[in-house]
Amino acid sequence: MPRSLSLSSLAVLVTSLMLITWVVVTPPPESSIEVRVSASSTAAGYDPMALIPSSGDGSARQQLDGAVAWRSADETVGAWVELTTRRPRAVNRLSLDGVAQPLLRxxxxxxxxxxxxxxxxxxDVHGDAEITFSPRTASAVRVTVAGASEQSTSVGLASIWADSSGTPDTTVDPAPPVVATASSTGRSPAASLVDGNLSSGDPGGEWHAAADDSAPWVQLAWSAAHEVASVQVLGPSAAVTESAAQTLRGxxxxxxxxxxxxxxxxxxxxxxxxxxxxxMSSWVRLELEPEPDGAISLREFVAYRAGVTPPTWPEFAPGRGxxxxxxxAERCDQATLSGMAAPGSLRLVCPPxxxxxxxxxxxxVAGTPGTELQAVAWSAEDAQSLTTPRPVALVTVGTSGHAALEVDMAMLPHGPVTLxxxxLGLSRAYTTPLSVQLFNRAGLVVKQxxxxxxxxxLQWSEEFRExxxxxxxxxxxxxAASKPEPGGSSQFGDAVFADPATGTQTLSTLEGEYLRIRAQPIGVGVTASWGQxxxxxxxxxxxxxxxxxxAQYGYFEARLMGAPxxxxxxAFWMLNSEAAARDTGTAAEVDAVELYGHNPRGSCHTLHSWNDSAPAPPPENDGAPRCRATxxxxxxTMTWHTYGVRIxxxxxxxxIDGHEVGTRSGLIHTxxxxxxxxNLALGGGWPVDLSSTQDTSDLYVDWVRVYT
Structure with a gap:
């Protein structure tokens, strides 16, 4: 067990141009702790180290008068301070002292x-906070400003520190009994909110607000505060209206x-x-916006503590999957060969x-007669290495304009494979590589x-097995198979996002193992919005x-491959929840990754703070793509990668693959x-040409996971 940390000097301020200072705090000499303090910015004339109390037992806190010990330099939300110790320490208490000026708090x-x-x-209203929480063993604690006055241009603190002196409530039950209450009761009591079982698809009874309840709410309470991390709310048994665009909110x-x-x-x-x-919370209340006709009801309201993954709902209508x-693949033989490739290009003939x-x-494949061709692929052993792919076949295009390559799939990864x-040789200069996507039912399983x-x-896990x-x-x-927006949905790009009910099979699980999103020629029953x-x-x-x-302040990650x-x-991306609910003229977009087929070695990672009424943002936060050519x-297109983003x-x-590739600031609505x-969109400002692969390209998704 690590020694109890008397981080009476864990000054965890907020912001200072990566200022790094080593300081030795010596209450009693035997418990002195060497601490490194860094911050995102510090205004001139202030020293973040002044936030550290002068005594080891926190008594200096009684002497504070709200004077500003540290102030950020033109930063508010997102400004941070981090305190690091040489060895991991136990931390279970935080104390924060606000300043006298309200706009700085x-x-x-x-x-x-x-x-x-x-x-x-x-x-609290004075900018102070003092809480005890379940212990964390950490050598670094970062305090990031999550909220400040809209009129603030910088933030300040009088004192802040964390230590292990908190006295946790040992009476807290790991699964504390919950008491449900409500603003009013119509046909059934508030206990109906907690009598079901969402993991088994049992909604239990249904709570109804009284018809004259102008401010309806429901509440869950426990005997003591614990770390709450998610809620699930199951709405009324009957739709609020016939329109799917109308739901309850709160x-x-x-x-x-x-x-x-x-x-x-x-x-x-x-x-x-x-x-x-x-x-840390001992109760949570959901305040609902009243409906015009006054009819409000809910079937379940459940809260989950940190460490518990909310269950998935098993009762979706049958036949919707x-x-x-x-x-x-049928064997390609001479009788099946047809068509030629344009000079200087390659085209897939078979299999599809x-x-x-x-x-x-x-x-x-079809190509220019006499051209030497080589097929390469990543084997199962080196699919994540940074080496070049291995040659798996070599052939010369015959006088017929066709070439047959024999590839042993046994050493290639199981599942989606791209060759x-x-x-080769002099012909390399005028022939664009051809990507051939296949599904290897044998091969070696590669986990990531x-x-x-x-x-x-873990709050959400989709493995695409069903x-x-x-x-x-x-x-x-x-x-949903479309981008949700207030009052409906929208399309973008040079491909129509098709309704799965049309039978296009552009969006489905594949072989019970992956999600496949397919781009293909527009089919019967799919209407082009602008000539796609x-x-x-x-x-x-x-x-x-x-x-x-x-998820608020979540870490989103997906494992993707393909779409050459x-x-x-x-793209794998996020939008703030209100962007789908009401038209405020603002929206926040986080592009965990955008990929463009003309450059399969590059990627783009971008933020967009859309605001119809705001002046143009500074260049560093203008939402322009932040792309890496390599x-x-x-x-x-040939290997799996995980793309993650932490908001x-x-x-x-x-x-990418767990390695940080960029940090962006200036995002609203966080x-x-x-x-x-x-999604697999087409275009994005680049010409579309999928003719070499029978006008088809696939994006594969292994899983999506979200954490808070």
Whole structure:
């Protein structure tokens, strides 16, 4: 067990141009602690080290008069201070002293540890906070300003420190009994809110607000405060209206003074799950916006503590799932060969893109007679290395203009496999490589873990092992197949995001192992919005009406591969919850990754703070793509990569395969939960040409996980 940390000098301020200072705090000499303090910025004339109390037992706190010991330099939300010790220490208490000037006071801060889950702390009206929480063992504690006055231009603190002197409530039950109350009772009591079982699909009874209740609310309370990290709300048994665009909405309020918006609650789509940064709370109240006709009801309201993953809803309507099996590849022989390639180009003849293969597989391509061709692929052993792929076949295009390559799939990874075929020698200069996507039913299984920061709670896990529960608007399903917006949905790009009900199979689980999103020529029953020639797919964790899954200050990560071809535009991205609920003229977008098919070695990681009425942002925060022409990782059309992003107050941190690749600031609405989208769009400002692969390209998704 580590020694109890008397971090009476854990001054965890907020902000100072990466100022790094080593200081030895010596209350009693035997418990002196060497501490490194860094901050994002510090205004001239202030010293962040002045935040450290002068005594080891915290008695200096009694002498404070609200004087500003530290002030940020033109930073508010997102400003931070970090305290680091040489050895990990136990931490279970935080004390924060506000300053006399109201405009300088942070209203809330987010604690993040290098060991243990994050914690949101809300200050009182004086800017003070003192809380005890479950112990974390950490050598670094960062305090990031999560809330401040809209009129503030900088923030300041009088004192802040963390230590292990807190006395936890040992009477707290790991699963404390919950008491449900409500603002009023109509046909059934408030106990109906907690009598079901969401994991088994049992909604229990239904609470109804009284008809004359003008401010309806429901509340869950426990005997003592504990770390709450998510809630699930199951709406009424009957739709609020016939339109899927109309749902209930409200706001969560906690005993610590914090709040989280709930942008939409529906009934027939299963529960809305709102995850958030854990906070110490002894009760949570959901205040609902009254409906015009006064009819408000809920079937379940459940809160989960940190460390508990909310259950998925098993009761989606049967027949709504979409699943696909890869077609078995027919053997390519001379009788099947047809068509020629344009001079200086290669074209796939057979098997079709995405065909199921195993063992020695014959691939026929069309090209310029006499051209030497080589096929390369990553083997199962080095699929994540930064080396070049291995040659797997060599052939010369015959006089017929066709070449047959024999590839042994046994040493290649199981599942989706992409082979790149290109010209050798002098012909390399005029032949664009050809990407051939196949599904290897044999091969070696290659696993790849996620890279969630330690201590965070898994709030959402989608492995795509079952038929995909999706509909165009999300009604009656788990996901929406279109981008939700206030009052409806929207399209973008050069491919129509097709309604799965049309039978396009552009959006479905594949072989019970992956999500496949396919771009292909537009089919029967799919209407082009502005002359698009292709159809494809989009998956949203929010439905039209803003019900579904979202997470505040979350870490979002997905494992992706594929979508080769000029003009492909895959993306894994997030939007703030209110962007799907009401038209405020503002929206926050986080692009965990955008990929462009013309450059399979690069990637883009971007923030967008959309604001119809605000002046143009400074260049560093203008939302322009932040792209890496070469990101240092293997070709994303041929190998799997995980793309992660952690949304933090005022910005986001981006990751590929667990390695940080960028940090962006200037993001609005980070106090709201964000929902995720994955899509295979086309265009994005680049010409589209998928003719070499039968006008088809596939994006594969292994899993999506979200933590807070």
């Amino acid at each position: 942070p209203t809330s801060v987010l604690l993040t540890f290098d060991g243990g889950s994050p914690l949101l702390v809300t200050a 706001e969560l309020h906690f005993s610590d003074g914090s709040s989280v918006v709930v942008s939409g609650v529906a009934g027939d789509e299963g529960p809305t799950t709102v995850a958030f940064a854990p906070r 979409y699943a696909t099996e890869a077609p078995v 893109p995405g065909a199921a293969v195993e063992g020695v597989t014959r691939i026929v 790149e075929i290109s010209a 873990p996620d890279h969630a920061p330690p201590g965070m709670t 038929p995909l529960s999706v509909s165009a608007s999300g009604r009656g399903a788990q996901y 020639q292709h159809e494809s797919g989009l998956l949203s964790s929010f439905r039209v009406g803003a019900s579904g899954f979202s 071809g000029a003009g492909t535009w895959p 990101n240092g990782f293997t070709d994303w 933090v107050p005022g910005g986001a941190i981006f990751f 106090d709201q939960p964000f929902f995720f989208l994955i």
